[in-house]
Amino acid sequence: QVQLQESGPGLVKPSQTLSLTCTVSGGSISSGGYYWSWIRQHPGKGLEWIGYIYYSGSTYYNPSLKSRVTISVDTSKNQFSLKLSSVTAADTAVYYCARHGAENFDYWGQGTLVTVSS
Amino acid sequence: QSVLTQPPSASGTPGQRVTISCSGSSSNIGSNTVNWYQQLPGTAPKLLIYSNNQRPSGVPDRFSGSKSGTSASLAISGLQSEDEADYYCAAWDDSLNGSWVFGGGTKLTVL
Numbered sequence: 256q257v258q259l260q261e262s263g264p265g266l267v268k269p270s271q272t273l274s275l276t277c278t279v280s281g282g283s284i285s286s287g288g289y290y291w292s293w294i295r296q297h298p299g300k301g302l303e304w305i306g307y308i309y310y311s312g313s314t315y316y317n318p319s320l321k322s323r324v325t326i327s328v329d330t331s332k333n334q335f336s337l338k339l340s341s342v343t344a345a346d347t348a349v350y351y352c353a354r355h356g357a358e359n360f361d362y363w364g365q366g367t368l369v370t371v372s373s
Numbered sequence: 374q375s376v377l378t379q380p381p382s383a384s385g386t387p388g389q390r391v392t393i394s395c396s397g398s399s400s401n402i403g404s405n406t407v408n409w410y411q412q413l414p415g416t417a418p419k420l421l422i423y424s425n426n427q428r429p430s431g432v433p434d435r436f437s438g439s440k441s442g443t444s445a446s447l448a449i450s451g452l453q454s455e456d457e458a459d460y461y462c463a464a465w466d467d468s469l470n471g472s473w474v475f476g477g478g479t480k481l482t483v484l
Contacts, residue, residue, distance in 0.1 A: 292473075301375050302410075302418065302461055304473035318469045351417055358465070359408040359423040366417050 257282040259352050259364035267346075267371050273339040277352030277364055278332070285310045285330040290355050293326060293337045295348040296366070303348075307355070308335055342371045376401060377462050377476035384482040390450040393479045395462035397443050401474055405465040407445040409438055412459040412478075421460070422447060449481070457483045 263275035277291070284291060292307040306316035308326045316324045325338040339346060349368050353360040378396040385391040395407065406425050410418035420429050422438035425445065437448045445464075449456055462476040 294473075301477040302463070302475040304475070315471070317472050319472075358406050359420055360410070360418070360463075361420050361423075361429070363417040363419070 257354060257362045259354065259362055261350060261352050261364045261367040263367060263369070265368060265370060267342055267369060268373050269343055269371055270341055273337070273342050273346060273350075273369055273371070275337045275350055275352075275367065275369070276334050277336070278334050279354075280333070282354075283330075284328060284333050284335065288356065291328070291335045292353045292355055292360065294351045294353055294360070294363075296351070297345075297348045305337065305339075305350075344371050347371045375477035376466060376474035377464065379460075379462060379476035379479045381477065382480050382482065384484055385449075385452045386484045387452055387454065389452045390448060391452055391481065392449075393447045393460050393462075393481070395445045395447070395476050397445075397464060397474075399443060400468040401443075401464040401466040402440065402445055403443040404467055407438065407440050408463045409436075409445075409447045410461045410463065412461065414458070418461060452483055454483045457481055 258280045260278045267273045290307040293305040306326050308314045308328050323340045328335040347370050349366040351366045352364045354362040409422035411421045412418045425440040426438045435451045439446050459478045461478045466472050466474045
């Protein structure tokens, strides 16, 4: 059973960089065949896909966030990470990491709330 | 404003059949498959329906999905109290170099 767990600071100051890590267990990122995504959910709102990475390091980002997003992978630790720069209060959200194959997100982390505030 | 349009709420009584709609366009639902996710209060979304009408292992057959043109629907028959949750549709969108897009979510209340 694949499990994903997000970790990182729950509070980030405006204009700083949000950094989160997703640790994968029960399966290897480097085995291929799956993409590893970040998705966020603003309080009381819907879901917004941020971007994904493949084990090779290939990335693909939501065009609306592309200028501020960097996703990286560390296959030795079976982890992938999100960096979102120049954050504002509008980036306050629950951030989820998730696995997907060609057409759907089949495993999700439990999510972590990140609040942007001074 | 979500790319896929869902009604914000739906409701039904135990045992009833409820449907939730999801409207998109030719660049998303019209050309790609639709997935549905169930989000119980305080939890992460869970894959409920994939490839328009397929159920992952463990999902009861009370849940079914369909797609026609640029719209999709989720149907829940034999409604149960534990079905009270938020439901989201999702699809890949081919516009603007591509992106996953979601509906705004439908809160299902079991009366």
